[in-house]
Amino acid sequence: MLQYLAAIVFIDNKAHMSAPATTPVDETQLLSPKWRDDFPILSEEVGNGRPLVFLDNAASTQHPRQVIEAITGVYERDYANVHRGIHTLSERSTELYEEAREKCRTLLNAQHFHEVIFTSGTTASINTVARSWGDANVGPGDEILVTIMEHHSNLVPWQQLAARTGAVLRHVRMTWDGRLDMQSLDELLTERTKLLAVASVSNTLGTINPIAKIVEKAHAVGALVLVDAAQSVPHMTTDVQALDCDFLAFSGHKMLGPSGVGVLYGKEALLDAMPPFLGGGSMINEVQLDTFTPAELPAKFEAGTPPIVPAIGMSAAIDYLHNVGLDAIHRHEQQLTRYCYERLEDTDGLCILGPEPKHRAGIVSFAFDKIHSHEFAQVLNDKFGVAVRAGHHCTQPLHRVMGITASTRASFYLYNTIEEVDHFLEGVKAVQKMFAPRQRTSKRRKPDE
C-alpha cells in the first residue's frame, strides 16, 4: 500500500501539470477584511518588520478583541471558583461558565445542555471516551475502527484501549486522492466493530469526510461513532442531531478561543451509562471514606476545578463566530483554498496532499521532491513574514503511507485574505529558487579526496 499511494501522489501531480486552469475568485463569497481590525495580533510585525501573515490556523487560531476583553473582564470583575461558593463572585463565575455550556450546546445543536462536557481540549475529550466508555464496553476480540488520516490524538488513545482490553484496532484506508475509501469502510464494519473514531476534517489533507453517511453505515452494524471535529467545528456549521454521531470532540483554541478548554459532546443515554473517568471534587454526589456516588451530568465528567476562564473566553469566541456566520466563514475559506490550490498545483516538483478543493476545508499541505518542509517554513517566516507549519502535523502514519516524512501546511481562517495567499505563493516560489541545485563543486575536500 505504501508504494501504491506514494507513487499515485506524485503521478497525480504530473497529471495536473498540463491543466493549470484557474477559477476566478468569487468576491461575493469573501468576508469583509474589516473583521481583521478585531485581531490586534494581525498588526504585529515579524522577522524584521514584515507584516504577519498567519497561515497556521489548523494548529491554533488568533483572538479577536472581544475574546481578549471577555477574559480580562472576568478577571477584573467576576472571577471565583465555580459551583462552590454562595458568595457573589462564585455565582457570577458559575453563571458565565454555564452560559458558555449553553453556547456550545447551540453551536452543536445538541439536544441537551448536559450533553456538553468541558474538558481541556480535543485530546482530553477523546481520552475520556476511550477510558470511560472504552474500558467499560470493549473486550477481547472486539474491534475499534480508525482511519489512516487520524491525528495522533484520535489514534493513540485507541491503541492504548486495544492494548488494555485485547481489542483489535483496524484502519480504514483512503483513496488515491486522499479521501476516505468508503469501500474499505464497508469491508471493515462488522458486528465485531464497537466504535469508529473518525475526523470530520483531516488536519493534514484538509479532506472533509462525509460524517452523516459514515455514521449511518456504522450504526447499521451497531457500532458507535466518535467524531474528532477539531478542524470542522471552528469552520462550518455543525449539527450533532443531524449527524447522529454518538460522541464529538473539539478544542477552543482552534476557534478564536483560548487554549486549555475543549468540549466532549455525547448522547445523554451514553454519557449516563458511562462510569466517571477522572475522580475528585465536583464529579461526586456523596463521598464516604470508602465509596462515592457520582454526580449527575455534566459534572460527573468534570472532576476538579474546570477551565473556568478559558470556557468563558470560548463563549465569547462562539458569539463572534455566530456574528460573522459559520456558513460565511466556510465559503470564504473555500475561495482561499481553491485559489491557493490551483496556483500551487502547477508548480514543478510539488505535490499537494489530499483531494481537489471541492472535497476539502481550508487546509493545503504540500511536499516537494527535493526541498524539506523546514526550509519552506523557515524562509517563509524569515523573508516573507508568513507563518506555516512544517513537519508531520501529528499525523505520522498518514505521512508514512504517502511515502514522505514531512510536509508544509498552510491553513486559513476568516481573517486571511487573497493578498496573503498571493504573498505565500510568492514565498513558495522564492524558496524553490533559493534551493535549486547549483551544480556546486566542492572547494572543501580534504587532500585525500
Place this chain on the structure above:
Amino acid sequence: MGRRRGRLGSLASVRWTAAACLTRASKLAPRASPMPSDEEELYQDHILDHYEDPFHRGHLDGVTHAHADKNPLCGDVVKIELQLDDEGKIVDLYFDGEGCVISQASASMLLEEMYGKTVDDIKMFSAEDMLKLYGPRLTPNRQKCCLLSWKVIQGAIHSPVDGEK
C-alpha cells in the same frame, strides 16, 4: 576508503537510541538564543554548498563504530560510521541521512571538522561548539536539526559495530 552513496540505505537496521540522546542533548544544549538578529542569513552559501555537495557522505567499508538517530519532530535522519584505530584516532568517517538543509549540512561540516582527529576530540566537542561551527544563530527548534549529527557522533564512539571489540 569509503564509497559514496546517494541515499539512505541500511538505516532501518541501526539501533535507535533516541530517548537517551534527547535527554543528553537537552542538558547540554545552550540556552535558547533570541530570534536570528537582523537579517542573519541561515542559508549561507557555504552551508548550501555542504548540503549539495557534502563531505564524506556514503558508506564506510572498514567501519568499527556506528550510530544513527532521528529527530522525531521532523523526520531528519543521520547515521555516522567511524573507523577508529587502537589509539582512538579517527582513521576515516562517513555519514548518511535525509532531512532538512540544516541537519544534513551540519553533519557534513561536523565530519569535515573531525576528520583526522581523535575520540577525545569528539568527546571535547560540545553542543555549543557544534552550533558555533554551523555559524548562523538558530532558534531552539532549528538547533535540534543542527545538533542531530552531533548527538549521533557522540553516540557512535560508544557503539562498536558487531564483530568489533
